[in-house]
Amino acid sequence: MKEIIIATKNPGKAKEFKKIFDPYGIQVKTLLDFPNAPDIEETGKTFRENAILKAEGIAKLLQRPVIADDSGLTIDALDGRPGVYSARYAGENKNDNDNIEKVLHEMKDVPFEDRTAQFRCTIAVTIPEEQTFTVEGVCNGIILTAKRGTNGFGYDPIFYYPDKGKTFAELDPEEKNTISHRGRAIQKLKRWFTEELVRDGGNG
Ligand SMILES: O=c1nc[nH]c2c1ncn2[C@H]1C[C@H](O)[C@@H](COP(=O)(O)OP(=O)(O)OP(=O)(O)O)O1
């Protein structure tokens, strides 16, 4: 079986990658399987810079092809915040719920029509001694005034997707993967992981 390393410590992301790669017979390992993996500092100003930092940092250590995902929420009424700070918006030791509460508080006076937002994901792929490339995915939605649903992770309970009439936390995992920023970015990698990965770096 082919195997790919995803340079993430986020269990929600790990689950989504596993579900998407499983039908292709590709086994996903994440940094949750490598407890000694270092924390790569996300010092970049863009999702792309941070995704590259994580993919190249871990590929260098493991000397194997590595994928990294840097993602987050950009809210128009907040001038694009939380953006690259999405994971630490309420502070370094805060959790998903604290981040949601901070966003809801900052948006308490913003009317429905101005609550537009985007989930954004950049995926970087590093092949050691060869190259790094990136793909991106975006998903448009609206920030609700209270949480709805219990699936997913992160900001999913307040991200409403009008086409489905549901928040991301109300969607089934499969349904989320077909429309999400991450699912869309992974779609763009499909040729790479169905052809190239199998040919020359899969460690299968
Ligand atoms: O589908 C999503 N549904 C809800 N929230 C999401 C999603 N995708 C990203 N997000 C939020 C979670 C976190 O607040 C930030 C990602 O930050 P980001 O640095 O990329 O990930 P992370 O620090 O959680 O794990 P890691 O860096 O080890 O991959 O955006």
Ligand SMILES: [Mg+2]
């Ligand atoms: Mg992170």
